[in-house]
Amino acid sequence: MTSQSQTAVRPAEKASFFGWWRWRRIEGYLFIAPWLIGFVAFVLGPFLASFFLSFADWNLVRPPSWVGLEHYRTMFTNDPKYIKSFVNTVYFTVFHVPLILVVALFIALLLNRQLPGIGVFRTLFYLPSVTAGVATAILWRFIFNYHYGLLNQAIGLVGIDGPNWLGSTKWAMPAFIIMSTWGFGSLMVLYLAGLQGVPRELYEAAEIDGATAWDKLLNVTIPMMSPVIFFTMIMTIIGSFQIFTAAFVMTEGGPADATLFYILYLYRSAFQWLRIGYASAMAWILFLVILALTLIQLKLSRRWVFYAGEELA
Amino acid sequence: MEVEQGAVRSSGSLLSSPGWRWPQVRALLFNAFLYLLIVAGGIVFLIPFVWMVSTSLKTLPEIQRIPQPLLPEVIRWDNYYVAWTSLPFTRWFFNTAFITVVNIFGTLLSCSLAAYGFAYTRFRGRNFLFVILLSSMMLPYHVRLIPTFLIFNHLGWINTFLPLTVPAFFGTAFYIFLLRQFFLTLPKELDDAARIDGCNSLNIYWRIVMPLSKPALAAVTAFTFIDSWNDFLGPLIYLRQDSRLTLSLGLRMFLDFQEGTGDLHLMMAASVATLIPILIVFFFAQKHFVEGVTFTGLKG
Numbered sequence: 001m002t003s004q005s006q007t008a009v010r011p012a013e014k015a016s017f018f019g020w021w022r023w024r025r026i027e028g029y030l031f032i033a034p035w036l037i038g039f040v041a042f043v044l045g046p047f048l049a050s051f052f053l054s055f056a057d058w059n060l061v062r063p064p065s066w067v068g069l070e071h072y073r074t075m076f077t078n079d080p081k082y083i084k085s086f087v088n089t090v091y092f093t094v095f096h097v098p099l100i101l102v103v104a105l106f107i108a109l110l111l112n113r114q115l116p117g118i119g120v121f122r123t124l125f126y127l128p129s130v131t132a133g134v135a136t137a138i139l140w141r142f143i144f145n146y147h148y149g150l151l152n153q154a155i156g157l158v159g160i161d162g163p164n165w166l167g168s169t170k171w172a173m174p175a176f177i178i179m180s181t182w183g184f185g186s187l188m189v190l191y192l193a194g195l196q197g198v199p200r201e202l203y204e205a206a207e208i209d210g211a212t213a214w215d216k217l218l219n220v221t222i223p224m225m226s227p228v229i230f231f232t233m234i235m236t237i238i239g240s241f242q243i244f245t246a247a248f249v250m251t252e253g254g255p256a257d258a259t260l261f262y263i264l265y266l267y268r269s270a271f272q273w274l275r276i277g278y279a280s281a282m283a284w285i286l287f288l289v290i291l292a293l294t295l296i297q298l299k300l301s302r303r304w305v306f307y308a309g310e311e312l313a
Numbered sequence: 314m315e316v317e318q319g320a321v322r323s324s325g326s327l328l329s330s331p332g333w334r335w336p337q338v339r340a341l342l343f344n345a346f347l348y349l350l351i352v353a354g355g356i357v358f359l360i361p362f363v364w365m366v367s368t369s370l371k372t373l374p375e376i377q378r379i380p381q382p383l384l385p386e387v388i389r390w391d392n393y394y395v396a397w398t399s400l401p402f403t404r405w406f407f408n409t410a411f412i413t414v415v416n417i418f419g420t421l422l423s424c425s426l427a428a429y430g431f432a433y434t435r436f437r438g439r440n441f442l443f444v445i446l447l448s449s450m451m452l453p454y455h456v457r458l459i460p461t462f463l464i465f466n467h468l469g470w471i472n473t474f475l476p477l478t479v480p481a482f483f484g485t486a487f488y489i490f491l492l493r494q495f496f497l498t499l500p501k502e503l504d505d506a507a508r509i510d511g512c513n514s515l516n517i518y519w520r521i522v523m524p525l526s527k528p529a530l531a532a533v534t535a536f537t538f539i540d541s542w543n544d545f546l547g548p549l550i551y552l553r554q555d556s557r558l559t560l561s562l563g564l565r566m567f568l569d570f571q572e573g574t575g576d577l578h579l580m581m582a583a584s585v586a587t588l589i590p591i592l593i594v595f596f597f598a599q600k601h602f603v604e605g606v607t608f609t610g611l612k613g
Contacts, residue, residue, distance in 0.1 A: 027514050028439060031430025034423040036442070038483020043449050046457035046464070053459065060466075110351055115344060121355050123599050127362075130595050130602070133543035134561040135584035138568055139365050142577060148376050150364050156380070182361070189603050242453060245545040249565060263455055270459050271550055280459050287456045294451065 054281035059274040071281035082282070084257050085265040088173065092261065093240040095177045101233060104184040108191035109221070122192070126185035137249035140179045141166065144250075166251050169258040176259060179246065187232050194228035195221070223306040230305045234297055238290055262286060369393070369581035376577050389578070396579040397586060400570070404556055405563040410590075412477050412559060413541040419481030420488060420537045421530060427484050428492035429518045433504065450486045462550055476551045477544070481537075488533045495529035495608050496522055532605030535598045542591060560587045 029036075054071060058064035075082045111122055128136065143150045144165035152162030165175040202220045211219070222229075244263040247253060253260035266286070270279035368376060369392055371385040397403070430436075431443055465476040499522065507517050523530070548559040558566065564587055571580045595602070 025436060028430050028434030028436030031434055031514070031518075032427045032442065034482060035427040035446070035484035035486075035489060038423070038480065039445070039449060041464075042461055042480055042483060043452065043457060046460035047452060049460035049463075050456055107354070110347060110354075113344075113347070115348060115351075118351070121351055122603070123596075124355050125358060126599070126602065127595065130539050131543075131588055131591055134545055134564045135587045138564065138580060138584045139361060141568075142368070142581065143361060143364070145577075147379070148381060148577065150361065153379070153381055182358075238451075238453065242455060245561075248545070248549075249568065266455060267546070267549075270462075276459060276463075283453075283456045283459060287453055290451075290453055 050280040050283050053277050054284050056277040056280075058276040060276060061274075064277070067277065071278045072285070074278070075281060075285065081257060081260065081265060085260045085262050088258070088260055089241055089243070089262040091173055092176060092180075092243065093237060095174075096180050096240050097233065097236050099177065100181050100184050100187060100236060101229065103181055104187035104232075105191050105225075105229070107184065108188045108195060109217070111188070112192055112195045122189070125188055128183045129185040132183055132245075134245060134249050137246045140175075140182075140246070141250045144175050144179075166259075167255055169256050172251055172255060172258045176243075176246065176250070179250075180240075180243070187236070190228060190232055191225065194225050198224040226305040227307055230297070230301050234294055237293055237297075241286060241290060365581055366585055368578060369585045371578050373576060373578055392578050392582040393586060396567075396582040399579070400563060400567055401556065402560070402563060402583065402586070405558050405560045408474070408557060409542060409559040409561075412474055413538055415474075415478040416481040416541040417534050417537045419478065420485055421533060423482050423484040424488040424533060425492055425523060425526070425530065426518070427489045428496055429514075429522055431489070432493045432496035433517070433522070434514060446486050446489060450490070458546075458550075465551065471551060472553045472557060473551075474557070477547050485537075488536070491533060491605065491608050492526065492529055495526055499525055528601065528604055529608050531598065531601040532608060535594065535601045536605055538594055539591065 053064075055066060055068055056064040057067045057070075107125060111118055111125075142148075144152075146152060146162070146164040146167060149162075149165070151165070155162045163171040165171045198221060202224065203216055206216050206220055242263050243261050244267065247259050247261045247264045248267075251259045253264050262282070263286075266279050266282045269275045269282060367384055370388045370390070371382075371392075372387075372389060375382055375385060431439065431446070461476075465471065468475075470476050470479075503521055503525075504517055507521055512520070543561060544559070545561045545565070548562045549565075552558055552562060555566075564583060567583050568580065571577070
């Protein structure tokens with residue numbers, strides 16, 4: 001990009017040429033002040049507030065009352081819908097994450113070569129990542145339409161009678177998994193960037209040792225890519241726990257709560273039923289689940305993520 | 314573009330070498346096969362978009378015919394006019410454009426200032442605050458959603474654009490990180506030279522760092538545009554009055570209306586129309602989207 005001098009030192013600072021200028025000691029705070037204020041007001045404050053709200057019963061009309069752990073107890077023992085939303089989200093995540101990671105990596109490997117016109121495909125595959133929103137959710141709602149939808153028309157050509165995707169408790173979730181895979185483009189771009197970082201010498205050395213393309217993939221590409229794969233895996237899991245817009249537009253949680261996702265239920269609890277405390281408790285469980293998953297993966301990652309240069313240190 | 318430099322070497326040496334040997338023929342066949350695979354994949358991948366546009370130009374009976382004709386018999390541009398004017402889409406378009414532009418402006422300003430602070434100034438606790446910034450990226454948005462709503466509700470900002478625009482002026486952790494990483498790649502000598510010439514930090518920020526960081530600022534602009542244009546949950550929570558909706562919210566409302574009549578062609582026309590600005594921005598700025606992910610230093 002612009003420059004290579006990432007490691008250059010700054011002699012002027014070392015010499016404290018401007019050391020007399022007290023201003024320079026505090027001006028840094030002024031530069032970051034907007035972020036710092038915003039962080040306290042819109043991130044840290046609300047984050048802690050939702051923790052306290054989760055112990056309160058409040059509907060915005062009557063004053064809040066303290067209920068202790070009651071919401072947490074209700075969630076896990078007395079609210080089948082909550083359990084359902086949790087199970088649905090886990091079901092989606094378990095299929096969505098491996099699928100989209102493998103597809104993105106596979107396409108990135110395909111595109112990571114010099115063939116004329118290959119850049120067009122990179123752009124093309126990235127496209128659904130930028131159009132993700134209500135419009136494409138409506139598009140997919142129609143693609144899965146039982147009678148006139150694109151998918152059933154297509155599989156009808158080979159004589160298969162497609163299911164009523166979004167109207168069936170069995171097929172609604174697979175429909176969401178299919179739709180979400182369409183958005184692999186942003187992961188693919190990350191993988192393409194990562195593939196550029198794999199030193200060529202490693203491939204050349206492997207070729208001298210008589211490695212096949214498959215050997216090189218398994219023993220060079222994947223290990224060298226493992227930090228990027230690990231990072232994207234964590235981010236994709238976090239993202240898939242927060243699926244909302246597609247569910248709100250395509251099925252509204254139906255049929256029979258088959259696609260009632262976690263955030264959809266949280267949204268309804270908070271903003272339709274004004275169960276502020278209960279929804280806050282849900283938000284905190286979500287936070288704890290995501291935190292736990294991230295920590296577990298961090299722990300497991302030592303077994304499979306390879307950081308080049310670590311051995312040298 | 315960087316991505317093109319690496320990759321397989323087989324195709325380059327192929328034609329220049331004298332005679333055809335089996336490994337070369339095999340490499341050629343392999344590339345042809347890959348090509349076919351990529352093109353086929355691309356077509357399958359693009360079909361939903363093509364079908365979306367095609368459907369938006371059909372009549373309802375055409376859509377309901379089985380098997381469905383691939384292309385419309387007569388192209389009905391009229392669908393777009395009917396869909397667009399059946400609800401105040403023009404109004405929603407300007408609402409969305411306004412929110413998006415303010416968000417871009419606010420994000421660029423606040424994030425570049427903070428990034429400059431983290432990259433170029435020294436103060437006590439800088440590293441600690443930077444770690445805080447990084448860890449705040451891991452906090453799920455929904456954990457702070459409810460209290461944030463309560464704050465804006467308390468301020469009487471419900472049904473205004475303020476909850477959807479004001480936070481942009483307080484920075485976004487990811488973009489601050491992205492810009493800081495980019496700022497650190499600029500030559501430090503510039504900073505020193507400017508100081509000797511009597512520039513203060515604000516001058517350096519505005520006259521040197523910002524102009525040199527156009528690629529990174531373009532990436533932030535592109536990402537912010539998409540996030541803001543596609544945002545659904547925010548407007549859903551904060552906007553109530555019909556005239557104040559955004560396109561994504563209005564489109565959802567249009568869906569409810571069309572459920573009754575089953576006018577799928579109009580539904581598709583409205584959806585395509587809301588995507589057009591995104592497509593325009595994407596095709597002009599696609600480079601910046603791709604660069605944006607590499608600026609964060611994920612390459613290594």
